[in-house]
Amino acid sequence: AASKRSKKITRRQPLCRLQDDSSGASRLHPLLRRILENRNVRTRSELDYSLNHLHPPQQLKGIEAATCILQQALRADRKIVVIGDYDVDGATATAVAVLGLRALGAKRVQYLVPNRFGFGYGLSPEIAAVALELQPEVVITVDNGISSLQGVALLRAAGVTVVITDHHLAGAELPTAEAIVNPNQPGCAFPSKALAGVGVMFYLLLAARARLRQAGWFDAARLAQPNLAELLDLVALGTVADLVPLDYNNRILVAQGVARIRAGRCRVGLKSLLEVAGRRPQNMASADFAFVIGPRLNAAGRMEDMSTGIECLLADDAQQARGYAQQLDEINRQRRKVEHSMQQQAMQIVARLEQGGEAQPAAAAGRAKRFGLCLFDPQWHHGIIGLVASRVKDATNQPVIAFAPDSAQPGKLRGSARSVLGLHIRDALEAISSCDARLIEKFGGHAMAAGLTIAADQFENFSARFRAQVTAHFADHAPSDEILTDGELAADDFTVATAELMRGASPWGQHFPAPLFDGEFRVTAQKIVAKQHLKMVLEGPDGAPSLDAIAFRYVEPGQDTTSASLQPQSQRVRAAYQLQVNEFKGKRSLQLLVEYMQPAAEQTGRVAE
Numbered sequence: 358a359a360s361k362r363s364k365k366i367t368r369r370q371p372l373c374r375l376q377d378d379s380s381g382a383s384r385l386h387p388l389l390r391r392i393l394e395n396r397n398v399r400t401r402s403e404l405d406y407s408l409n410h411l412h413p414p415q416q417l418k419g420i421e422a423a424t425c426i427l428q429q430a431l432r433a434d435r436k437i438v439v440i441g442d443y444d445v446d447g448a449t450a451t452a453v454a455v456l457g458l459r460a461l462g463a464k465r466v467q468y469l470v471p472n473r474f475g476f477g478y479g480l481s482p483e484i485a486a487v488a489l490e491l492q493p494e495v496v497i498t499v500d501n502g503i504s505s506l507q508g509v510a511l512l513r514a515a516g517v518t519v520v521i522t523d524h525h526l527a528g529a530e531l532p533t534a535e536a537i538v539n540p541n542q543p544g545c546a547f548p549s550k551a552l553a554g555v556g557v558m559f560y561l562l563l564a565a566r567a568r569l570r571q572a573g574w575f576d577a578a579r580l581a582q583p584n585l586a587e588l589l590d591l592v593a594l595g596t597v598a599d600l601v602p603l604d605y606n607n608r609i610l611v612a613q614g615v616a617r618i619r620a621g622r623c624r625v626g627l628k629s630l631l632e633v634a635g636r637r638p639q640n641m642a643s644a645d646f647a648f649v650i651g652p653r654l655n656a657a658g659r660m661e662d663m664s665t666g667i668e669c670l671l672a673d674d675a676q677q678a679r680g681y682a683q684q685l686d687e688i689n690r691q692r693r694k695v696e697h698s699m700q701q702q703a704m705q706i707v708a709r710l711e712q713g714g715e716a717q718p719a720a721a722a723g724r725a726k727r728f729g730l731c732l733f734d735p736q737w738h739h740g741i742i743g744l745v746a747s748r749v750k751d752a753t754n755q756p757v758i759a760f761a762p763d764s765a766q767p768g769k770l771r772g773s774a775r776s777v778l779g780l781h782i783r784d785a786l787e788a789i790s791s792c793d794a795r796l797i798e799k800f801g802g803h804a805m806a807a808g809l810t811i812a813a814d815q816f817e818n819f820s821a822r823f824r825a826q827v828t829a830h831f832a833d834h835a836p837s838d839e840i841l842t843d844g845e846l847a848a849d850d851f852t853v854a855t856a857e858l859m860r861g862a863s864p865w866g867q868h869f870p871a872p873l874f875d876g877e878f879r880v881t882a883q884k885i886v887a888k889q890h891l892k893m894v895l896e897g898p899d900g901a902p903s904l905d906a907i908a909f910r911y912v913e914p915g916q917d918t919t920s921a922s923l924q925p926q927s928q929r930v931r932a933a934y935q936l937q938v939n940e941f942k943g944k945r946s947l948q949l950l951v952e953y954m955q956p957a958a959e960q961t962g963r964v965a966e
Contacts, residue, residue: 363838363955364838364839364840364953364955365838365839365840366839366840366842366875366931366953366955367840367841367842368841368842368843368844369395369841369844371391371394371395372394372395372396372397373397373398373399374394374399375390375394375398375399375400375401376399376400376401377401386858388846388850388858389858389859389862391843392843392862392872393862393863395843396869396870406608406609406612406613407609408586408609408613410605410609411606411610412547412548412549412606414560414561414564414567416546416547416548417538417540417545417547417564418537418538418542418544418545418546418547419536419538419545420538420560420561420564422535423520423522423564423565424561424564424565424567424568425568426495426518426520426535426536427458427495427520427561427565427568428569428572428574430494430495431569431578432574434464434465435465435494435495436465436467436491436492436493436494436495437458437463437465437493437494437495437497438466438467438468438488438493438495438497439451439454439455439458439466439467439468439469439498439499440468440469440471440480440484440488440496440497440498440499440501441454441468441469441470441498441499441500441501441663441667442470442478442479442499442500442501442554442663443470443471443472443473443478443658443659443662444598444599444655444663445594445595445598445599445651445654445655445666446500446553446554446555446595446596446598446599447470447499447500447501447554447658447663448470448595448657448658448663448670449591449592449594449595449598449670450499450500450522450554450555450557450558450595451499451500452591452624452667452670453499453555453558453559453588453591453592454466454499454558454562455468455671456588456591456671457558457559457562457583457585457588460583460585461562461580461583462569462575462580467491467493468667469484469487469488469491470663470664470667472662472663473658473659474739474740474764474765475765476765477763477765477771477810478501478801479498479502479504479508480496480498480501480502480505480508480509480512481507481508482507482511484508485505485507485508485509485511485512486511489511489512489515489517494517494518495517495518495519495520496517496519497519497520498519498520498521498522499522499554499557499558500524500525500553500554500555501523501525501554502519502521502522502523502532502537503521503523503525503526503527503528503531503539503541503542504525504532504801505521506530506532506533508532509532509533509534510533518535519532519534519535519536520534520535520536520537520538520561521534521536521537521538521539522539522554522557522558522561523537523538523554523557524539524540524541524552524554524556524557524601525539525541525801525802525803526783526801526802526803527539527542527543531543538557538561539557548606549605549607551601551602551603551604551606551607551868552601552606552607553595553596553607554595554599555591555592555594555595555596555599556595556596556601556607556610559585559588559592562588563585566582566585570582586613586617587622589610589613589617590614590617590622590623591614591624591627591670592610592614593610593611593612593613593614593615593618593643593864594614594646594650594651594654596610596611596646596866597643597644597647597864598646598647598650598651598654598655600647600805600806600866600867601867602868602869603864603865603868608863608864608869611643611646611864611866612863612864615642615643615864618631618638619638619639619640621638621639624670624672624678625672625674625675625678626669626670626671626672626678626681627650627670628675628678629669629679629682630649630650630653630654630669630682630685630686631649631650632682633653633679633683633685633686634649634650634686636649637940640940642860642861643864643865643866644871647866652689652692653666653682653685653686653689654666654669654670654685656689656691656692657685657688658740659692659738659740659741659744660688660691660692660695660738660740665681665684665685665688666685668681669682692740692741695738695741696741696744696745699734699737699738699741699745700744700745700748700749700913701913702737703732703745703748703749703759704749704752704913706734707730707732707749707752707753710730726828726831726835728755728756728824728827728828728830728835729755729756729757729823729824729825729826729827729828730753730756730757730824731757731758731760731816731819731823731824732745732749732757732760733759733770733816734761735762737759737760737761739761739762739773741761742760742761742771742772742773743759743773743775743808745773746758746759746773746774746775747775750775750776750777752913754836754838755777755827756775756776756780756782756836757774758772758774758809758823759772759773760772760811760816762813768812768813768814769798769810769811769812769813770811770812770813771808772808772809772810773808774802774806774808774809775806776804776805776806777836777837778836778837779831779834780827780831780836781804782802782804782805782806782807783800783801783803783804784804785823785826785827786800786802786809787800788826789819789823793822795812795815796811796818796822797810797811797819798810798811798812840873840933840952840953841870842873842874842875842933843872843873843874844875845875845898846874846876846898847898848897848898848899848900848901849900849901851897851902851904851936852947853938853945853946853947855936856936856937856938856947859871859872860938871935872936873935874933874934874935874936875931875934876897876898876931876932876934877898877929877930877931877932877957878895878897878904878906878929878932879896879928879929880893880894880895880896880928880929880930881895881896881903882894885911885912886907888912889909889910889911889912890907890908890909890910890911890912891907891908891911892905892906892907893905893906893908893951894906895930904947904949905946905947905949906932906934906948906949906950906951907948907950907951908951908952908954928956928957929956930954930955930956930957931955931956931957932949932953932954933951933952933954934949934950934951935949935950935952936949
């Protein structure tokens with residue numbers, strides 16, 4: 358979205374000097390070199406995304422015990438139930454687990470994914486009871502389990518062997534599973550703490566294959582050794598969609614997955630999801646995981662049941678996969694309508710809070726600034742509150758928690774939190790819970806996102822405590838409100854070739870952001886399209902062609918579109934933008950994807966209202 362909130366455009370500075378290889382061959386494009394140096398890439402070896410550069414699985418704590426359990430389960434033909442989660446990471450991890458275990462020779466594998474409306478997140482006692490009805494001998498969790506003390510205890514008491522694979526932060530007490538594989542558990546020396554849940558499960562399969570190969574399992578079972586790289590399209594999808602940092606290890610996983618999709622060697626479900634979105638697999642970019650495939654999969658978990666998404670990923674038949682993809686696309690359309698309405702209501706709540714002095718991110722002189730918003734409406738859909746929190750966070754530059762009634766627990770509210778740079782949201786919730794255990798019944802999450810459950814009658818108390826906690830955290834500094842760019846482009850860089858170079862250079866994502874540039878332009882034409890996007894024609898630097906540009910979601914829900922366009926016509930603006938290749942009726946052209954604009958005369962980062 359092209360935010361209209363006042364920001365400061367700041368240009369990144371090189372963090373290192375990138376060295377070419379000793380032969381001097383295949384030197385980098387100067388613009389690409391500048392971008393990579395801004396991201397602290399020091400050597401060409403960091404751009405080598407071969408699988409043999411992955412950290413070895415043996416460094417994961419608990420991997421030996423977990424692979425031993427899998428080996429015994431395969432030999433004894435034990436029934437395995439995979440318990441997943443209802444987001445994209447959980448769905449891809451579930452699919453990877455099922456496909457990988459079957460490829461290793463498991464004959465009896467089922468999956469169970471909680472419905473968020475009936476069970477909530479993870480291996481709860483309730484979902485453990487449902488799992489027991491399937492009569493499992495081994496349960497493997499994916500993308501959950503590290504905080505499931507009661508659920509694990511229930512399964513263990515019933516004689517079920519439990520293996521946890523997760524990546525979330527551990528609490529003070531660990532569950533009593535037979536094996537826990539999680540790079541973020543205490544005592545784990547695995548170098549990459551940024552693995553997504555799907556990445557952890559993929560690593561377990563790699564280690565299990567090595568163990569089975571050494572034991573002669575494949576020859577004895579007359580099985581071909583599986584090529585687990587065939588699962589990397591799913592691993593890449595879950596990794597990018599879960600917004601984990603793209604460190605070098607994760608970039609290898611994502612780059613390999615993107616390469617498989619571009620070469621046409623991907624799951625038919627992924628191909629079908631791209632097709633319903635009007636995208637060609639050969640033009641796949643890592644951003645498509647987050648903005649094209651991810652939302653369609655996530656919609657199933659948010660609105661209905663993630664099983665539809667998992668079945669799409671598991672499908673082997675193209676016609677069947679296409680049917681699932683079309684269902685997911687329709688569910689996503691419904692999700693957009695609900696989200697649009699809830700976002701409009703949320704911004705109205707924010708306006709009332711600001712008018713009442715409850716939240717003052719830009720307080721009047723002499724009044725202390727307050728940060729931290731809690732929003733609630735009794736009619737809100739709790740599958741959408743995370744999206745609402747994210748949109749409001751972007752609009753206000755404050756940590757936000759959006760709440761909705763918990764349909765499975767009358768008298769309870771589910772909350773979804775989104776944070777800003779500088780505040781670890783899970784730590785903030787833990788601090789609140791430590792001060793007053795009555796305020797939060799349960800919580801979990803990461804630095805930038807978390808989920809929680811509170812009693813409905815504690816909403817006002819919790820809101821006040823959350824606002825106080827966040828305000829105290831930012832007592833001597835406001836949340837950062839700058840947009841970092843890679844500087845200006847020369848006139849001859851405004852080409853389709855440059856855009857393709859940027860897209861294909863690396864997997865871009867969290868903590869390794871896609872190239873973003875800034876510069877001054879004159880607006881020569883503009884119009885609102887699809888009631889919310891601002892489409893423009895810009896005149897760039899001397900010698901540059903006229904440039905098509907678009908600012909997505911420029912119009913806020915409920916905003917009058919007649920007041921949303923730039924005024925006056927032909928004014929000069931300073932814009933932060935990405936280069937994008939626009940394809941329409943077989944024609945490929947350059948388009949600027951504008952993330953932020955301000956009048957060029959204003960050098961302080963302020964935006965005209």
